[in-house]
Structures are given as C-alpha cells and as structure tokens.
Amino acid sequence: MVKVKTKVSGCFRSFDGAKAYLKIMSYVGTAKKHGINAYKAIVNAMSGNSDVIFE
Secondary structure, X not given: OHHHHHHHHOOOOOHHHHHHHHHHHHHHHHHHHOOOOHHHHHXXXXXXXXXXXXX
C-alpha cells in the first residue's frame, strides 16, 4: 500500500504524514482481519472507541 500511495501522489509531504498514513492503514488492516468494516472501525476510533477491533 505504501508503494501504491507514493506512486499515485509522487511522495509523502512529510515524515509525520507518512507515519500517520501507516498508522491508519495498520488500524484498517487489523479491522479487516477481525471481520469489521473499515469505515465503521474508523468511525468508532474517531468517537473514542478504538478498542472495538480488539474485542
């Protein structure tokens, strides 16, 4: 996914931006492995319930 992202956008603008992208993609990947919809997992995380994927 990182290679696809860099090919599409050309590069990451900052190191912090790359780290944030990887954190989000890691969270979404874990949610998918647990059979949870990625969108619902992100909504729960933004609501303060990020542990929902580990239950």
